[in-house]
Amino acid sequence: MDSLPPLLVLRLGSSLRLALMLGLAHVAAISLLWPLMLPVAAKLAATAALAISLVIYLRNYALRNSPGSITSLALADDMTCILETRRGERIACALLGGSFVAPYLTVLELKPLNKIGWWHKLHARSVVILPDSIAAEDFRQLRVLLRWKWKEQN
Incomplete structure (x- = not known):
């Protein structure tokens, strides 16, 4: 990918929509937890775990302000991608192949090519892109590229 210029370079910003969806999902989970017949200590522990989960997901995916958050990506002709973190x-x-493309949401499932570090060895990376986290024309170009170029290779 280094020898050829990328087909598309995207700068990712924060997403208010994703922040709201994550917040609502976590609040719903907490509100469903409290009517259960569990000890109060278990409810408090689960509520704390869900609150911590919300903070982590907001920082990494919605606000993109944690050090490991993906802030940009470059897609090459061979459908490899270079992610850049904060x-x-x-x-x-x-x-x-598990990537998802729709007008309201794109989720890129990416597998690191270089096995550097223990985390990259264990997991693929997901990049969640909503229309409010990227320029409208860039979002359209990404969807078209993924629908036509990527689909023809799979």
Whole structure:
């Protein structure tokens, strides 16, 4: 990917829609937890765990302000992708078949090509892109590219 210029370079911003959806899902889970016949200590522990989960997901995916958050990506002709994190780390990835493309949401499932670090060895990365986290024309170009170029390779 280094020798050829990328087909598409995207800068990702924060997403108010994703923040609201994550917040509502976590609040719903907490509100469903409290009517259960569990000890109060268990309810408090579960509520604390859900609150911590909300903070982590908001920072990583909705607000993109944690050091490991994906802030940009570059898609190459061979459908490989370079992710850039807030801390400046670059991760070369292959686009997986589990990716989802729709007018209201795009989820890229990416597998790191370089096995550097223990986390990259264990998990694929997901990049959630909603229309409010990216320029409208960039979002359209990404969807078209993924629908036509990526689908023809799979």
